[in-house]
Amino acid sequence: MNRLLRIPLQIFNYTVFMGLVWYFSIYPPYHQLKENQAMITFTLGHVGKRVKKCRKLGQEELLKLPPNMRKPMDCPRERSPITMELQMDGKVIFRKTAEPLGFFRDQGADVYQNIKVPAGKHRLLVWINDDINVKGPIYRLEQNVRLKPEQHMIVEFNSETSRFRIK
Numbered sequence: 001m002n003r004l005l006r007i008p009l010q011i012f013n014y015t016v017f018m019g020l021v022w023y024f025s026i027y028p029p030y031h032q033l034k035e036n037q038a039m040i041t042f043t044l045g046h047v048g049k050r051v052k053k054c055r056k057l058g059q060e061e062l063l064k065l066p067p068n069m070r071k072p073m074d075c076p077r078e079r080s081p082i083t084m085e086l087q088m089d090g091k092v093i094f095r096k097t098a099e100p101l102g103f104f105r106d107q108g109a110d111v112y113q114n115i116k117v118p119a120g121k122h123r124l125l126v127w128i129n130d131d132i133n134v135k136g137p138i139y140r141l142e143q144n145v146r147l148k149p150e151q152h153m154i155v156e157f158n159s160e161t162s163r164f165r166i167k
Helices: 003-026 059-064
Strands: 037-046 082-088 091-098 109-118 120-129 139-147 152-158 163-166
Touching (some): 037 091, 082 109, 120 152
Antiparallel strands (some): 082 120, 152 163
């Protein structure tokens, strides 16, 4: 094909392609949330407490072990599951028990959950329990929040400070 004809046809094809991409990037319009909705994202990356406490081995127990396994403390690896709950105006909107990962159930759990809620003023209560030996919440936050339509609020638990943070 003639070089003079090929370049204008390439420009025409690229223009048509870019026009289609532009059109479908705008139409049809997509809305993730309805008109009077907001979104709460609950996020957590945390390691639960040990299921059993460490114990000191006696001299007789240590002598029964091979020399390469003689450590004075016996600490089981298994971790507690993490139970969490998010309430809004007294109604539970999210509840989950995250089991520890790993072959020995000795790793942490990661949770990421989006929850669509009505916009407006609400009373938010969030708690977690990371110790199977304790009943009820260990870490807790209760706060009044005002959500605007289409607002995205993040509730996260910081494992280093053992506190919830709302952004």
